[in-house]
Amino acid sequence: MIVEVVDDAAATLASALETHLAHLQGGGRSPRVALTGGTIANDAYRLLGADPGVDWSRVDLWWGDERFVPEGHADRNDQQARDAFLDRLGVPASRVHPMPAHGCSQSLAEAADGYATGLPAEFDLVLLGVGPDGHVASLFPGFAQLDETQRLAVEVFGSPKPPPERISLTFPALNAADQVWFVASGEGKAEAVSRALAPEGSVHQTPARGVRGRVETRWILDPAAASHL
Template sequence: MAASHRVSVFPSPRELGPALARLVAERAAATGSGRFSLGLSGGSLVGILSRDLPAAIAAAGPAAPSRWLVAFCDERLVPPEHPESTAGAYAAQLLPQLPAPGPRVLAPATGLPPAAAAADYAAQLRQAFPGEDVPVFDLLVLGLGPDGHTCSLFPGHPLLQEKEKTVAAITDSPKPPPERITLTLPVLNAARMVVFVATGEGKAAVLKRILEGDEENPLPAARVRPRPGQLRWLLDEPAARELTIPVEKHPVP
């Protein structure tokens, strides 16, 4: 493991959530009066952040969400009201809880065909990160699938080799819905900090492969190695049960 690669283990998502929320709020506060750029993934992370982030922001004080730029690490090309929409879920659950004025949000145009939606989102990122060939996020919060995928980067998929595009379209996702757009590995690996969140015993086997393996053809999540940024893993005990590496254990408060 890289020196900056830390693994923290909590008894359950109930204890993990506040720790993740504090980390987000602290990273925002560390930017001082400048902008804080945050990339969010969907799935169970929506509920965790919606439950715990508003209180963490209030406790942190000066990190006003009006200085935040929020983007999404991938998106299913479905309408915002669809239950699979990441942007729609955050708009319904988290964003209304943040103090006004809220963050600037970059939302993919899901009504376009996949290639056009990817190009449009890449253009939004270029405008939001002027002068940067690859956008450098202050923090990316990523999830992990039991197959080792993260964002919409799946094992064995050609998108793992993408080196030029910052946003790519996928029309054959093995996990429905099939049409999506996703940030690419160059963007993930340019971030100042990446935090993976994984919970449940269904993630235990793949976490052992990612964190303890040395595979010739690594899984997508194992390819996320931000340079010169930091890499953190926040796990619950069921997800971490097969690990033998040293971890930071956080008991119930």
């Protein structure tokens, strides 16, 4: 477990991400990454492109969760990523694996199961934000999806954060990763971060406790988010 307290979480994440991707590609790998949404992540994505050692045509991108709203909707994580870096850096459409959108003619459960069939057996890196309530992806405190052990992606109804319908990867999918990096910023995340990193606690209270990288788990925090540690 690595906990970094930095002045600029977005800039640190962007630099670390490009360094890691360049390292993997230098070893002949085509990195498989699950992206997160959120303000800090999108701030980081806007900074990508500084490292010429990253070949973005050889990076496959999935998402940890998505709002089940129409394609192109401003609330969708994939659309925010397109606006922040995918289009700007010319990431090929064949390398981008968005979750299904509302209007896809599938039920939410069918859409989740369909997405699961296209996931890699394991990720090189999973990026995650942390909500003030301790949720990760769209796995919320007290929700039944926290107990899922077989399905890799699930439907979520009644999300405490709008919009209410979502698709989320589950713990079995998120934990199938060499690296898991959490990023959090602001005083509003401090209590959740403290609970997530405490020696003891419940995944049902703080879902962020339920995800760990096989090789490394890294937390990138600004001083406000780390203020309760």
